Amino acid sequence: MRLIVPLQGVVQGRGGLFVGSLIPCCLFYFLQLYLKRRRSPPPPDSDSTELPRTSSRSSLFTRGNSIGRVRVSSRAAPLAKPPDSPYYIGLDRVKTDPYHRVTNRDGIIQLGLAESTLCFDLLQRWMSENLMESLMMQSDVDGGFDVSSIAMYQPFEGLLEVRVAFADFMSRIMGGNVSFDPSNMVITAGGTPAVEVLAFCLADHGNAFLIPSPYYPGFDRDIKFRTGVELIPVHCRSSDNFTVTVSALEQALSQARKRGSKVSGILFSNPSNPVGNILSRETLHAILSFAQEKNIHVISDEIFAGSVYGDKEFVSMAEVAASGDFDKSRVHIIYGLSKDLSLPGFRTGVIYSFHEDVVSAAKKLMRFCSMPVPVQRILISLLSDTRFIEEYMAAHRQRIRDKHFLFVEGLKQLGIPCAESGGGLYCWVDMSSLLTSYSEKGELELFEKLLSVAKINATPGTACYCIEPGWFRCCFTALADEDIPVIMERIKLLAESSTS
Amino acid sequence: MRLIVPLQGVVQGRGGLFVGSLIPCCLFYFLQLYLKRRRSPPPPDSDSTELPRTSSRSSLFTRGNSIGRVRVSSRAAPLAKPPDSPYYIGLDRVKTDPYHRVTNRDGIIQLGLAESTLCFDLLQRWMSENLMESLMMQSDVDGGFDVSSIAMYQPFEGLLEVRVAFADFMSRIMGGNVSFDPSNMVITAGGTPAVEVLAFCLADHGNAFLIPSPYYPGFDRDIKFRTGVELIPVHCRSSDNFTVTVSALEQALSQARKRGSKVSGILFSNPSNPVGNILSRETLHAILSFAQEKNIHVISDEIFAGSVYGDKEFVSMAEVAASGDFDKSRVHIIYGLSKDLSLPGFRTGVIYSFHEDVVSAAKKLMRFCSMPVPVQRILISLLSDTRFIEEYMAAHRQRIRDKHFLFVEGLKQLGIPCAESGGGLYCWVDMSSLLTSYSEKGELELFEKLLSVAKINATPGTACYCIEPGWFRCCFTALADEDIPVIMERIKLLAESSTS
Helix, strand or coil: CCCHHHHHHHHCCCCHHHHHHHHHHHHHHHHHHHHHHHHCCCCCCHHHCCCCCCCHHHHHHCCCCCCCCCCCCCCCHHHHCCCCCHHHHHHHHHHHCECECCCECCCEEECCCCCCCCCHHHHHHHHHHHHHHHHCCCCCCCCCCCCHHHHCCCCCCCCHHHHHHHHHHHHHHCCCCCCCCHHHEEEECCHHHHHHHHHHHHCCCCCEEEEEECCCCHHHHHHHHHHCCEEEEEECCHHHCCCCCHHHHHHHHHHHHHCCCCEEEEEEECCCCCCCCCCCHHHHHHHHHHHHHHCCEEEEECCCCCCECCCCCCCCHHHHHCCCCCCHHHEEEEEECCCCCCCHHHCCEEEEECCHHHHHHHHHHHHHCCCCHHHHHHHHHHHHCHHHHHHHHHHHHHHHHHHHHHHHHHHHHCCCCECCCCECCEEEEECHHHCCCCCHHHHHHHHHHHHHHHCEECEEHHHHCCCCCCEEEEECCCCCCCHHHHHHHHHHHHHHHHHC | CCCHHHHHHHHCCCCHHHHHHHHHHHHHHHHHHHHHHHHCCCCCCHHHCCCCCCCHHHHHHCCCCCCCCCCCCCCCHHHHCCCCCHHHHHHHHHHHCECECCCECCCEEECCCCCCCCCHHHHHHHHHHHHHHHHCCCCCCCCCCCCHHHHCCCCCCCCHHHHHHHHHHHHHHCCCCCCCCHHHEEEECCHHHHHHHHHHHHCCCCCEEEEEECCCCHHHHHHHHHHCCEEEEEECCHHHCCCCCHHHHHHHHHHHHHCCCCEEEEEEECCCCCCCCCCCHHHHHHHHHHHHHHCCEEEEECCCCCCECCCCCCCCHHHHHCCCCCCHHHEEEEEECCCCCCCHHHCCEEEEECCHHHHHHHHHHHHHCCCCHHHHHHHHHHHHCHHHHHHHHHHHHHHHHHHHHHHHHHHHHCCCCECCCCECCEEEEECHHHCCCCCHHHHHHHHHHHHHCCCEECEEHHHHCCCCCCEEEEECCCCCCCHHHHHHHHHHHHHHHHHC
């Protein structure tokens, strides 16, 4: 009894003697289980506890005491399976029967992928004129092409010249009120590794980021796949045009802590993906104040910063961080060229961090995702060609605005509204009027009908953790003008068949 | 007492009543601690348990109840620190004062990095003539450059054309007796991510690979940094020319299992790095038989397969796996172009696996390290230019052989022997005669003297987990012929000053 007394002291007021007896009972039970497991003799092949039964095929090949086919790691096994997010299911379905306005007019129209072909004419001209020169750039004063300038090992975080070019380019597209220091910058082979590397550096396995939802469905893979960092959605509502508030953050953080989660930071996209709205300077201030108060990190994904076409000014979190009111070391920016320069094939991402340890660690992690030097050479020329960049950016914004207008107008005529937006390559469409039931199930049924009947792949809100059913993200910047009436006609037919 | 009885039953024979009393005591103690922690009011910022004391600088910026500067994750913190392996220390030191035969004759000579400039004249010619055409490749029948062929999203695992080109190229350089199926192949942005992705797919965090040592010191970072997979060296000896034996594998596996390690596979380089020897067909058979018996994976790093210059034939593990005697799904090959085509700047790696789940999972993980499309376009042209490839590979092998001869001869004249080797861009040098003490300490002192006094960066065996002191890996394929006497002179002076 003497052993149980101090325990009773601790738990008094929580059940007293009862808890004091129940807990040791349970502990003994699990201890016995544990000891029993350890004492039983190991199987002949103790490394193969996870192996399946020997199949007839593999037994043909096995020898000795092998008991079956070798298996992949338990963390890789789920990745080998088909995807379960409607986002990826939709993308995969398009591949089986892609629409083409000449060769496959009955194919599935892709509205699921945020890519732009709007300024390919400008890119085509620049590449035709400058690609060779950019790659053959003189690396020595004596002139002439030197293959070692592209073939040899270079710093994994990117050549200084490419980081200088990015610093200047980013400052330019973000309104010129913010400057970037190339030494705080790391260049990666894509925006996706930029997100992953930051997650690895800011949070441990099992820790979490708060993330205003609806959010970009790719973040689940980008962050959870390998780093084991959890994402806790902070639900935003249509009544606020899906803009996050500090009170929602406060509530999500407090609930997460009650559940025992360690929250390491807040991650958000600005312009937001999938809604396309732009966070105001005041909202950014409020988020950073909140993060500072809670002593957590802020990760601002600004990969659509140059794809802003409305009247609202884009403000980088880097600008707010540098204002002097904050400890800026908690601020980290993600950028890349897949969206603003329409170059996803170039696999170009940027990590910009005010925290020197993050920069140091990220540099070392670049061994896993550094950008090939030939691509760096092309980008040094491209980003430094300020005349081209200005022409391109003006056209890019204007053409998104025009396409956005056409697309949203088309939907409006069908009685389908969109959320207010001013950035991004997509709009956030309220198709709740087409739902047969106002629920996640109803939304997924509509998603399936859009795919199979209307042959349109749009990303349903549930893939983005939206709590209001019926919202879909529709990417419109890889469409030709003449595709838009085709889409509207298909939606119209679907709507009519649903109501009839 | 009734509660303790069943426990005693379990632990009897392991200390009986004593353990039966001690264990519950400890459990109660930790339970009390746990409950106490939960009951005490949380600190104002309960996420900041790991925070350092507030510094005067950060307090300037903090507001509210924040108690200090935000920290990086505990897994990233060690990466932010300077390296502790002599391999990386040496590489970093060279950057501070690199030798140049014209502009810095007193600088540090790099023998630490396995890169080759031996055939840059051939690469230079090919690039000058074909780079533009390869990038501007016609993507449509109507001809002409289409920017979408390099700018848009493509399958993360690599275009089919690049995988076909790699399959043909790899078969060619590996002697033509083995064929590769492009659908089992994944193209990555470098050999390093290829290693990491395979490790992630084959072993869980905390599991281990057996690895014959001495081994390539970069594997520690490539594998341990993020995947958490351990490497268990299987020590090989100079008396066997550092070739692994099945009995050594058997012993290492048995010891590892006794320690509670779960061994998921065997990883090795062939040609070996750092020794440069080539594994015979019989050894490969024996390793694969062993792996099959133990039901573990085999990862064969064949990144130097085309850099073989001796009389010994190179045999790919893929060839042995396909022989029909084995369940080949346990076999995985790593390849890349950094060594055989001297293109480390192109960041080109290959995973070839016979296991469909590994291929599926690796394809999804390519979102973190996919190869930019422009680089894929260049490689499709380069690898398909079989006339150039044959000319290049013949020259590459001949020139390594010649340089190897010069370098090894130079050392021989100083009385310094090398291990027998037939592949790789380095030799494995026995400098034990220069040690002041025959120990790891003595070897590291020599490493430091080579760096500071002789101004030569060679990788000491201890960085490669070699158990015999005094061995150094010296990479010689980025040297000009006239550098070799400079190196020999420097070593000679060092040897004389040590003995005088």
